[in-house]
Amino acid sequence: MEVDSVFYTDHSGRVHNNPLLDQLPSYQSLLYRRKSSNSGTKRRSSSRGRSGSSGSGKWGVSTVSRREEKQKSQMVQRPIRELATTMAEKRIHVTQRLEEARELSSLRQLRQSTRRHLRRLRDDAQAWLSWLKLWRGDIRLIEGMFGTGILSYFSFLRFLVMLNLIIFVLMFSFIMLPLIIAPHASGNITYTQKVGSVCSEYSGTARRGLVNFHEHITDLLSGGGFLERTYLFYGYYKVDKIHFPKATYNLPLAYLLVTIAYLFLSLIWIVKRSATGFKRNLIQDEDRFQSFCNKIFAGWDFCITNENAVRLKRSSLLYELRTDLEEERIKQKIADRTRKERCRIYLIRLILNLFVIGVLAACFYSIYAATIFSQKVQMDNIKENFIVDLIYEYLPSIVITLANFVTPLLFSVIINYEDYSPAFEIRFTLMRCVFMRLTSIGVLLFSLWSQITKCDNGPCVCGYNNKLYSCWETRVGQEMYKLTIFDFIIIVAVTIFVEFPRKLIVNYCDCGLAKWWGQQEFAIPQNVLEIVYGQTICWIGTFYSPMLPAICTMKYFFIFYIKKVSLINNCRPATRPFRASSSNFFFLAVLLIGLALACVPVTFSMAQINSSHACGPFVNYNTSWEVLPTTVSKLPGGIQKLLLALSSEAFAVSFFVVTCLAMFYVIALAGAHKRVIDQLREQLAMEGRDKRFLIQKLCQAQRLSAIKSPVSKSQPCISSPSYHTSFSNNFNEAVFLAHSPPASSTHV
Amino acid sequence: MGTTASQLGKDLLSEYQELTFLTKQEILLAHKRFTELLTKDEKELQNTRVPTERILTLPELKSNPFRKRICHVFSTSEQKDGSLTFEDFLDLLSAFSDSATLEIKSHYAFRIFDFDDDGTLDRGDLEKLVNCLTGETDETRLTRDEMRQLIDNILEESDIDKDGTVNLSEFQHVISRSPDFVSSFKIVL
Numbered sequence: 036m037e038v039d040s041v042f043y044t045d046h047s048g049r050v051h052n053n054p055l056l057d058q059l060p061s062y063q064s065l066l067y068r069r070k071s072s073n074s075g076t077k078r079r080s081s082s083r084g085r086s087g088s089s090g091s092g093k094w095g096v097s098t099v100s101r102r103e104e105k106q107k108s109q110m111v112q113r114p115i116r117e118l119a120t121t122m123a124e125k126r127i128h129v130t131q132r133l134e135e136a137r138e139l140s141s142l143r144q145l146r147q148s149t150r151r152h153l154r155r156l157r158d159d160a161q162a163w164l165s166w167l168k169l170w171r172g173d174i175r176l177i178e179g180m181f182g183t184g185i186l187s188y189f190s191f192l193r194f195l196v197m198l199n200l201i202i203f204v205l206m207f208s209f210i211m212l213p214l215i216i217a218p219h220a221s222g223n224i225t226y227t228q229k230v231g232s233v234c235s236e237y238s239g240t241a242r243r244g245l246v247n248f249h250e251h252i253t254d255l256l257s258g259g260g261f262l263e264r265t266y267l268f269y270g271y272y273k274v275d276k277i278h279f280p281k282a283t284y285n286l287p288l289a290y291l292l293v294t295i296a297y298l299f300l301s302l303i304w305i306v307k308r309s310a311t312g313f314k315r316n317l318i319q320d321e322d323r324f325q326s327f328c329n330k331i332f333a334g335w336d337f338c339i340t341n342e343n344a345v346r347l348k349r350s351s352l353l354y355e356l357r358t359d360l361e362e363e364r365i366k367q368k369i370a371d372r373t374r375k376e377r378c379r380i381y382l383i384r385l386i387l388n389l390f391v392i393g394v395l396a397a398c399f400y401s402i403y404a405a406t407i408f409s410q411k412v413q414m415d416n417i418k419e420n421f422i423v424d425l426i427y428e429y430l431p432s433i434v435i436t437l438a439n440f441v442t443p444l445l446f447s448v449i450i451n452y453e454d455y456s457p458a459f460e461i462r463f464t465l466m467r468c469v470f471m472r473l474t475s476i477g478v479l480l481f482s483l484w485s486q487i488t489k490c491d492n493g494p495c496v497c498g499y500n501n502k503l504y505s506c507w508e509t510r511v512g513q514e515m516y517k518l519t520i521f522d523f524i525i526i527v528a529v530t531i532f533v534e535f536p537r538k539l540i541v542n543y544c545d546c547g548l549a550k551w552w553g554q555q556e557f558a559i560p561q562n563v564l565e566i567v568y569g570q571t572i573c574w575i576g577t578f579y580s581p582m583l584p585a586i587c588t589m590k591y592f593f594i595f596y597i598k599k600v601s602l603i604n605n606c607r608p609a610t611r612p613f614r615a616s617s618s619n620f621f622f623l624a625v626l627l628i629g630l631a632l633a634c635v636p637v638t639f640s641m642a643q644i645n646s647s648h649a650c651g652p653f654v655n656y657n658t659s660w661e662v663l664p665t666t667v668s669k670l671p672g673g674i675q676k677l678l679l680a681l682s683s684e685a686f687a688v689s690f691f692v693v694t695c696l697a698m699f700y701v702i703a704l705a706g707a708h709k710r711v712i713d714q715l716r717e718q719l720a721m722e723g724r725d726k727r728f729l730i731q732k733l734c735q736a737q738r739l740s741a742i743k744s745p746v747s748k749s750q751p752c753i754s755s756p757s758y759h760t761s762f763s764n765n766f767n768e769a770v771f772l773a774h775s776p777p778a779s780s781t782h783v
Numbered sequence: 784m785g786t787t788a789s790q791l792g793k794d795l796l797s798e799y800q801e802l803t804f805l806t807k808q809e810i811l812l813a814h815k816r817f818t819e820l821l822t823k824d825e826k827e828l829q830n831t832r833v834p835t836e837r838i839l840t841l842p843e844l845k846s847n848p849f850r851k852r853i854c855h856v857f858s859t860s861e862q863k864d865g866s867l868t869f870e871d872f873l874d875l876l877s878a879f880s881d882s883a884t885l886e887i888k889s890h891y892a893f894r895i896f897d898f899d900d901d902g903t904l905d906r907g908d909l910e911k912l913v914n915c916l917t918g919e920t921d922e923t924r925l926t927r928d929e930m931r932q933l934i935d936n937i938l939e940e941s942d943i944d945k946d947g948t949v950n951l952s953e954f955q956h957v958i959s960r961s962p963d964f965v966s967s968f969k970i971v972l
Contacts, residue, residue, distance in 0.1 A: 116802050116877065119890040121859050122870035125802045155800070162806045179843075179971045183963070327936040328957045331909070332892070333964035334916055337847065337879060338971055345846040353917040353925070360929055363936075716943075723944030 169193055173599060181344050181557075182336040185602065188559050189595065191622045195570055196591045198304060202297045202577060203584035209293045210581055211266055213277050213284050223278040249421045256520060257428045258513040258580075267516070267582045270509035270650035287652040287662045294578050294637065301574065301630055309623035330355060343607065362456050369456075384453050394445060395471060398438040399478045405434040406482040414503050431514070432521035435475045439568075443468045443561065465560050469625055472568045473632050476518075476575070480636045483511060488644065498645025498657070506650035508579045511640075515576025515583060522569050523590045530597050534605040557606040562598070563622050566591065567629045574633035578641070803877035804887075812972050813876050816841065817869050835865035838872075843970050848915040852895045879970035888968045889958040893951050903948040909934050 115125050115132070136144055165171060170193055178186040217224050254260030264271055277284040334352055339345055372380075409430040426433070446467045450460045487507045490500050504510055534555045573587040642660045646653035653659045667678050680686055791814050799810050818826060820838065825831040835854045844850045854865035857875040867875070877883060878891045897904055898911045910930060917923050925933060941949050941957045949957075958964050 116804055117884055117887060119878075119887050122802060122874055123859065126798075129798075129802070151801075155797075158800070158806065162808065175971055183966050326940075327933065328940045329961045329963065331913060331916065331933075331937055332896070332941075332954070332958055333961040333967060335848065336967040337849075338967065338969050340842050340846060342846050345848075349848075349916065349918045349923065353923055356913075356917065356925065356933060357929070360932055363932075719943050720945060723946065726944065727946065 169196065170595065173595075177599065177602070178338050180339070180341040181602070182339045182348065184336075184559060185557065187619050187622070188562060189599070191563065191619075192566060192591055192595050192598070194308065195566060196588055196595070198301060199570075199573065199584045199588040199591065201300065203582075203588060205293055205297055205300070206577065206581045206584060209289045210272065210286070213286065213289070214266075214272070214274065217277050217279075221280060225275050225278065253421065253425060253428070256425065256517070258516040263509060263513070267580055268509045268512045269579045269581070270506040270647075272581075272652045273650050273654060274652060275655060285662075285666065287656070287659075288666050290652045291641070291659055291662050294641070297577060297584075298574070298630070298634055298637070302627075305623055305626055305630065309620060309627070326359065330359070347607065365456055380454050387449050387453055391446070391449065391467065394442060395474075398442060398471065398475065402431060402434050402438065402475055402478045403482040406431045406479055407486060410483070410486050429517060429521055431479055432518050435479065435518075436521070436525055438475060439468075439472055442471050465621075468560075468564060469628065472564050473571060473629055476568070476571055477632060477636070479514070479518075480511070480575070483514060484640075484644070497648055499647065501647075501649070504647070506647045507644075508640075508647055508651055512576060512579030512583075515572050516580055516586070518572045519569065519576065519583065519586055519590065522565075522572070523594070526565065526594060527597060530601045530605070534601055538605045555606045557602050560621070563625060566594065567622075567625050570626065571629035571633050574630060575636055578637050799873060803873050804880045804882045805873065805877055809876065809880070809972065810873065813873060814869065816972060817872050830868050830870075832860060832866040832868055833872075835867075838865075838867055843972060848918075849895050852898065856891060856894045876970065876972065879968065881969065885959060885965055886955070888965060889955045890951070892958065892964075892968055893954045896954075903950050904954065905948040906934055906938075909937060909949075 115128050118125060118128065120128075136147060139147075170189075174186060174189055174193070177189055214224075250260065254262050258267065262268075272286065272290065274286045277286060330352065336348060339348055409427055412427045443464070446464045450464050453460075453463075455463060487499050487504050487510070488495065490496075490502075495501065499507055537555055569587065569590065573583055576583040640659075642658060645657055646659050648654055653662065656662055656665070667675055670678070791811065796807065796810060799805070800807060803810070805813065817833070820833050820840070821831060825833075835851065835858075838854055839845060839850050844853065847853065851865065853875065854867060855863070857871050857878075858865045858867055859871055860866045878887055893904070896908060896912050898908045899905075904912075913930065913933060914924060917925065938947065938949070941953055943953050943956070
């Protein structure tokens, strides 16, 4: 035993702590009493008692009474259920409180009882509200079977359903509702149109004459034909103003404002949801030195009941621990790398990254080519047969889906050669996949626009190719509609035709190949990417196809059930699961990227590309954005000046400066906090050292005094083995020890 | 105590609501599940203790590696045999419920992890804890070196006063910064 240790061994060789440790305020926190030793006294010092100096006999009777007072006041503040005690003891607390309450004035009694009733009422209301929440039972079931990681995916899905529903309600009430009620409320709809212009000729794809049944199906899947001139698409809203008896409704303005509103609403909602996750992520990032504790102390998911999931959770925990331990070693190895090795690795990474870029470029080019080909075929109206036409229509979607299927596989192979740390490998592959998924939509839109704005001979008369795309917004809306439908079809098809047979094969076929293949993993990142992709399309498409949010709401609603069934029946949870906290943040971060990506084409098309003159609400304006300045110019002078001032450069610059100042202030504050935390941590460690030093001194003094006085010779060694479990067990000892040494040595 | 949930008295029910974090439905469900564990004779008696073995047949606990510890911690039995009365059972569910505070949860988690009941998590406790998490068989167990490295890391991270063990306040401090704890320390009936 080293000399400076606070422990000393008794005859049996067991290490015991000095009973004096019991009296240190910091150790009072440990004083929880087990059931075994609670006979007699009811004065249980629960965890909350640690703030006080409870349980210490050193300070004598006066402290005890003070402590009780303190406890009493604390008890009044806290609901009984927050005490970490058994039911019987909680009951005793209740009766105690009631007795105390009797001493109080009637007014306070009344206040307390009303407070209690209100709380009960609130609890009941909350219970009812949570009852109303969508899919409450389903989500609980999933949580119970597979734990919180997969739960977060499903609650994310629910969030998207709600978001889309709200966007749809917004679109419906401000754009469709006025149109629908106008005839009933004696409203007068004015359709203004530039007559005689080349640009205002609208040749839709509506079929005339006898229509075959399969053509109906094609229309339904492609959004053309009879669907083209319905509420579904932009082109139908060819209304300038609706004159109600008392007011005039400016539909173009409403259309523009609602578009801005839904983008902002989504942004705010996502940011609000991700704020908590982001904060946690920041904290986690900051003290990376807590990662092992998180895994050990909070590692087990107590919700899991599925035997299979338990085994998986265990193996994944083991895997995580091993990789983390290895990562530490790898870090060490990276630090020790020679220059030559480093050069070799950077070279490999460079080459592989170039390769990845090449693959991405190839994918993007094929999407571009497919889009242009598909557009051309549609424009030329080449009819072959039903299936081929449909394939032509869906060519861009098919290519995008294929690319998104192949590239992740490729990336996961490539990453093995790049020699990153295991955690970074996963993140990096994911980032590449996110990039691939979301940019492919961008490429599709880009190729569409390059078609729309390209005319055969020189610059276009109307600002867009009015011959082929007389109503280009509807065309874009149709593309988005097709992507949405195709995405849904693929998800359903994969579940039914790939995952289900795979499960059957794995279950009922004993050959080695099937065993090696194994059941489908429910990989959360891929699934999330899938729905974020759908949501991005929805955000882009809502401007061109106002009914798209409704379709997406239904789509996600069904996907929830499909995924649930597939998860329970077909899949097994991934071997490397996502932690709920990090995944929540990851989902919303990807969703935010999707939103940002959706904003770019929508704002660009509103502000830059000429709106079509043949259809839609913006017939009278060059671009959609022009509605706003026009409306502002009609406003009364004061408001007009105010709005102009708000949009002036002077205001923008000063606003920017103020924001910057606020940001700097926050950054400085954060830095200061960080330093304070570091100092406090240092101080804590220092105090720990001090404490050990003092106790060691105390021990020495005790031993000295024990030798001096033969009566107490053997006493220090019989310290109770359960030293901080119960205060009463070693109360006598503690008092004895506190008083036995000479006065000079105790009062340190 | 009666055989069906409806026989849980109204006063008792509201008292339980007051004393635990459970809602009315949850208490009734708990009562139903608990009475299912009782034998016919026991149903007649009040405050029957259900032995650990029968409690552990509940699917919610069956696959939990800490099931024995959980019973042990929440049991009020004099013999320390881990048997639970209905009220102990409610205490258990309350601590593991959605709305329980972090403090309650971390308090009980600490006691569950404190295998030798001595009030601190020392190296032995941590080793048992890790073995519980990863599984007891030889192939799932960490090697001696790995275990040593892991425990060193844990103590490095959590043992603020550097006394070689993790005490309750240190544990609660660590847990309060662990984002997953509240969501995962939960048992849903």
